Amino acid sequence: MDSIQKIEMIIEALLFASGDSLPIEKIAEIIENDKKTTKAIMSNLMYKFQNASRGIIIREIGGAYQLCTRPELDEHIQQLGTVRKKQGLTPQAYETLAIIAYNQPVTRAYIEQIRGVNSDGVLLTLTDRNLIQEVGRDNTPGKPKLYGTTEEFLRAFGFSSIKELPPLEMNEIPEVYENVPLD
Amino acid sequence: MDSIQKIEMIIEALLFASGDSLPIEKIAEIIENDKKTTKAIMSNLMYKFQNASRGIIIREIGGAYQLCTRPELDEHIQQLGTVRKKQGLTPQAYETLAIIAYNQPVTRAYIEQIRGVNSDGVLLTLTDRNLIQEVGRDNTPGKPKLYGTTEEFLRAFGFSSIKELPPLEMNEIPEVYENVPLD
């Protein structure tokens, strides 16, 4: 088996050549290691990239890995003049995306109930931007579509998985006192 | 002006994001340095990449710079495009392989006597797949070829030696006489 230095070199080359995100299984296969070991190697390598004076970092996106430039260097990269400034979303779109991200899979009716407003247009926009997708049908009358977030959502918002979403605050859940019988 | 570390980070990010080769003039403009200084910075950075355990290196092509993977890692990168299917053997091949493995070295006549069918084709397939090989000639009239298993056979089954074949039960082993006429 190769030394860890050699393995790290191979991984960097693979990620560079791949461009797209590379599933951990494929990396494991190429470096001839099991998935668990590969995951440990990747975590260590991600840390190294993050903390060295590197212009590129490794991102984990839904069980796959991808190289990208350090986001804070954006102003310099914009000077290349070749990269298009990405358009942000409207507050309504962020709001809808938040509801979907935290509750997926959800129906349009659920989203509209929380937002208090028709959400057809914004769902279309989010689907067009590949941030959400249909993930099935609900098992209720009318079999409404269910929406969930995409891998592109994770990439765009810097999450490695949906589990990384900031936790929901608990203080809004009403307290329930059970009637404890006294004897 | 930025520190040299920051400049190196910016250059790495620029080269990565640009994809193409980047002329020295463009780099100099973005890092806000003169061409001569920029060239010195680039030479130093190229040296660093070349000598660190990096999977990617910087190449200079006619006054422009480009990131590329280290050429000696090519064989690993090729594997990105490789799709490996796992495949088993046909029952005929398995059976023939079993007869050879448990009785080696054996002649074709012996195999055919047990199998009761012509085994030319399957012997060819097994030889092609490097699971069996000729290991000599029998000392009987006609000097027929003797077959045995290969190193690849051991590797494919995960044996360290042929002694590791799973044992057969006693009642499974009939007496086999060679040259018993069968009609």
Add this chain to the structure above:
Amino acid sequence: MKSALTDACTLKLENFEGPFDLLFYLIEKDKIDIYDIPISQITDQYLDYLRAMQELDLDIASEFLVMASTLLHIKSRLLLPSKESLLEGEAEDPREELIIKLLEYKKYKEYSRVLASRDEKWKGAHYKLPEIIPDIIAPDELELSPLTLRDYMADALKRYKDKQDDVSKRMARILDHEKVSLRAKIKELLTSLKKGVKLCFSKCYNTKEKSRLEVATGFLATLEIVRVGKAEIDQPVAFGEIYITPKSVQKDIDSVT
């Protein structure tokens, strides 16, 4: 009531996506405690906005109007305590449902801000196009199991054994058949009789030396020879010895065989 307030918020008007969005804005603007909304004040402000929208000829989505009526309904219930609350002494707060909905909405409003800031940050990350890597058809990887190999060996051997057993049974049958065929026995007897000697049946056929089948066939052969007139049998004592004597009249042997 076309006021400074109306003017200040004209630009903002179009940005309210829905009634919750507007209500939430009003609550945040005056730093109102969401758990104790002064319904009267909020309702007035809310209606002001709707009027401003009307003045600007903006289409007011039906959701805004539904919320307006909800607010007015809550306001009236607060002013007129219900019968139940008079009887029970304690009633459900008419604002409760609205508060729960607003709290739910607030939660996602906050998350949407988190998402927006993350988006802003990660928009700065740039990716790279994949290199062109040719597809390679890899030699198939074999997936083999030692136990399967063993099983195939056992099966092949069992099949071989079964076939061997089958073959030897068949051989035995053929050999038996050959030995005891009636035709063979007749020929055998005739050969002996041709020498002109009297045969003793028990000497020719006894179960100690021959199989039962052979003895029985021998007996049948004897009867056949007698029937065609080539021999005579004689049993002087009941259950005693049977003697076979050739007949002097010669007939064609082939006619019986």
